[in-house]
Amino acid sequence: MVDGIWLYLPHPVEQFLAQVLKAKFTECDYQGAQAYLSQTLPEGSYLTRNGAQVLYQAKRVLDHLGVLFWISGGTCLGWYRQCGLIPYSNDIDVEIPIQHYSANIVPAFLKAGFKLVHVKGKRSDSYQIAMIANNIKFDVYFIYEEKTHRWVGTTDSTNGKKYKYILPKFDTCWTDFKGCRVRVPCPTLPYITAYYGENWNTSVKRWNWRRSNSNAQKNGVWPKDEWKIKKSNRF
Template sequence: MEIYPPEYSKLWERCTARGFLPKRRSQPIYSAKPKYGPAIISLLKKKTDMAGKRKLIGKTRKIAYRMLHDICRILDEQDIPYVLEAGTLLGIIRENRLLPWDTDVDLTITADYAYQLREAVQHLERKGYRVKTRSYNQDLGPFRKGDARIVKIQTRQFYFFKGYSLLDIFIKYKSGEKYYWMIDDKNPVIKCCPAVYYENRTSYEFDGKLFKVPADYEEYLEYHYGKNWRIPVKEWDFRLDDSCEKEEMKAEQQSAISFFDKPPKNHSS
């Protein structure tokens, strides 16, 4: 059967750019056996990208659990230290689950192991995942143009269709006694936290497996979320609501650069 793309499909442009599909919309984009056609049509007719849009419930929750197991096992096999991060760590420590109102799973790796992570990508891809790396586009503080910023891991559907984008690995860079990172492409925010939380690690059992977490994970959660971290908060702005030191990047960049030179603050535990 011949399949034609819907006019609104952003997937058309992406696939055309990569040479997978013909450029003229009047042409059929795929010739498929009837048994495969409905599944492909279903993918093409989705009006929104699945990346970052689904909460961790139902089928998405099962996929997220599998991804967490797969990726952490590969990192362990490749001797790449990591820690569970942010809402992922919060849900596991506080509630022994991934938080159902979250939309992804977060890990942190320090920049010392960024090169090893690149080499581990082939193992992730052999496992069936798509791996995308976003990098810094300019020198800024401890970041250098081209340095990896975040690695986004997605499931696949068929050969070139992107599935669920459910796991992010943040690459964090040390300056002094802190690690720095940047979040959000459209409205960037630079954050930092004490190095001890990423350099001192321990194992924590969850869902039948041992995962790496900060050695003093309760102190870290208090640092990150405040003294009331044990009280659930479902409405949360991941950019600005946490307690980490942070600064929004301005157009002229100067304020963000000065952020790296600020004296350390005392955080009560």
């Protein structure tokens, strides 16, 4: 209190000041979204009605742990293309740098009411966590850094085949997405184009994660004794 007035300061101050240097804010392309939606019949879905609340719940968990993340994949595409969630999608995607992995992530989500769907891969290769809340799947992909690019991986749980998605180098910016302050890849277009190709602005309702991504590569097969796919409450 100073001169009878309560003053509020960010805590911890050092962390706040460190973020200021990289706290660039960007908005979705409202004009582009209007143009896209004008050519598409308006659609609503369970995800568009309830997904923002699940994203907010997940953000609270990860922020409390101090884990860096950004919206990714189809969730990032929905933000960039139509300033919203894609109605025919059935999940929310985020990416986390593998160096920000914490053994507390899953327990914290479970404590917050999420249920574990599966854990795939290893921390050294193609690590992925999937959870569910309010009947909405929440996918956490861990991203790996190489000299010339980044990549995320996943595993086909039916046969142990691995897939790698190659991404360009990028920074992150802040945005307001459905009332939730989250990070997005920045610049966003090269990221979106890497995942969805030059036709990213065209709706594709039947998406095959093994083949549809323009940046998908086969990445070998786990030996059967190393699949280590932990499943719970099948989605």
